[in-house]
Amino acid sequence: MATDIAATPPPPDPGGGATTARDDGARVPPLRRIWSNYVFVKVRKAFVVVFVVANVTFFLGRAMPGDPVDVMAGRLTQGGMSMDEARAVAINSLAYDPDAPLWSQWWEFISGLATLDMGNTINRPGQTVAEAIGAYLPWTLFSIGVGTLVAIVLGLALGMVMAYWRNRVLDHVLSVVASVLGAVPNYLIAMLLVTGGGMYLGWFDPIDLRGTLSPGVEPGLTAEFVGDALYHAALPIVTYVLAIIGTWMLVMKASTTEVLGEDYVTVARARGLRDRRIAFSYVGRNAVLPLVAQIAISFGTLVGGAIFVEQVLVYKGVGGLLLDAVNYRDYPLLQGLLVIITTCVVLANLVADLLYSRLDPRIRT
Amino acid sequence: MTPTPPAPAADGPLLSVRGVDVGYRTGRRTRLTAVHDASFDLYPGQSMALVGESGCGKTTLGLGLLRLLPRTGTVSAGQILFRRKSGDQVDVRTLAKEDLRRFRWNEAAMVFQGAMNAFNPVLRMEEHFLDTFRAHERRTRRPRAEILEESAELLEMVRLDPARVLPSHPHELSGGMRQRALIALALALRPQLLILDEPTTALDVLTQRSVVEQLTELRERLRFSMVFITHDLGLAAELADRVGTMYAGRLIETGTTRDLFHRARHPYTSALIGSVPPVAGDRHVPEPLPGGPPGLNALPPGCSFEPRCPRATEECTATRPELRVLHPRDEGLSHAAACLHADGAELPTRGGHP
């Protein structure tokens, strides 16, 4: 072939008859724009979901038997008040009038939510719904958050080990463990921990571990506080880790196994890259991508399970509060809790989505 | 520019493949031998094409040479002797793990079949170059800018615009650009051997041409040896000095490109050449080749081509033909064929046999 072999490299022809990619000129700014657009879309969707949930909660509240004002008034009359008087006190204290038109009730409720003003609790005199939730929710979020994080980190690592060593003894053993853990309900795990680890084996004193803080420990950014909070949250955290780690191991194994068969992994081996570099940047990173959505699923599962787990472990989180609200028909509190808890799950979803877009360059385009 | 290409080793072949078997584990106790008894010598600067029908073991042989087979695959017999840049001859089969890692890409690189997915989707192209250089530079940690400059030169060799390619993620490049970027990456460490597995199959005709022209040009400039796996006999004729035909896991004919295209002695090679559009103005009458290759786990006891061979005789069903030199030459260029009737001019076909 009569190709001219020059000593200097021939001038680059960027297209070379093979350009299907976008124009150079339109590259960077639109990328930015589209990316922020992606965020915008996700945030908007999260808002819509929260709004829908708030509405469902509102209308469910109206549809349930027994009006909060009646419930509270009923209780007040037992203290010797006349019915009319009791109703007036209840309406005043709940900042809610059942005789007002529905649309104005609705507006009160929705606009109140926007400022986190969800009225007063029925059963906790002097405490607003926001205060009650604020006192309990952080502990639940803390224990679930730490549990999710630990489970994800361990689950990803073990899942990768299983994929790299698949069909060996270790893989078989871990697979069985993961499947069993995935099948046991989380409150049962909590019970087994208390009876098995605490009472039978005597590894810890389950009575001492109860509650969220030891008496006398003041909240603040001190080592004592953080240490004590972790000490009391230890059992819930271990329960949560055990509850979801199995799923993480299995999905990570499947995802890693798939990535191990990708061309770019073989090419990376051919390129003589070190095993560690391949495992982290080529296999691990790509294997994690499809699992990011699982973060929010795990979080949601645990929030649901927390109600029972916290009861079993006597941890003073939002789970106990929710049960109280149901038992005492504290409707304002119940409504507030439902909206706030779903908002937390929706936020977890949002965080997962945004994280995914950061991790996968293909999403941003 | 980076150091000049390695001087061809004083004498002897760069790569000497001796009786290599490659197989896959297909079940608890079952194995499939996908390459049987492959032997050939490749001298420095030579370019050899491997041709044959789909499934005949070309990729398996290529991967086996660098021990890049999937978990289930192993090179189960033979030697893969390679003369390293240092001048020592090693058997790739016996290289220890870390030695093998340093051997790969530095001495022998491979451009894969379906290289569209050769790049890690979450890394930028520049990170692929950085990773590659850094994996092979042990003591001196060269500054990033210096490596990127060298990478830019490599990309310019395949006529890509480095300013455009390096900061991009793989999905932002077209298939042709990725393919050329991979070729540039493959040449980064100035390997002595480049294995290309159907490097142009997924590309449109124009892009194919430019890739082929650049390969020709790069080979003249950098003087690496090449094993070129392809379905496209036209490409083989253009890029290769020699051709090896594979059939059902065996090399059944090897020789210079002229030998195979003008004096093919194995009926399968003739049929293969006859089944493609004419090469170099030589108009063959296309002979349709009935049937398909035999299953690798149910090979006939004699010649594996026998069921489809127009020249087959009774003898062919019983005796397996060895690769036999018909026309000896130096530097691995002998014309050899594995056919019992390779030198017979007029042979009774089975139809005429009593």
Ligand SMILES: Nc1ncnc2c1ncn2[C@@H]1O[C@H](COP(=O)(O)OP(=O)(O)OP(=O)(O)O)[C@@H](O)[C@H]1O
């Ligand atoms: N991972 C594997 N496990 C089992 N068998 C395999 C595996 N890879 C390939 N084979 C078998 O080995 C034989 C040779 O396959 P190979 O990919 O080497 O063929 P090829 O000549 O490259 O074909 P093509 O032209 O289609 O790329 C085929 O019969 C194939 O089914």
Ligand code: SF4
């Ligand atoms: S050995 Fe016999 S069957 Fe095989 S290719 Fe030659 S003539 Fe055909």
Ligand SMILES: [Mg+2]
């Ligand atoms: Mg192939």
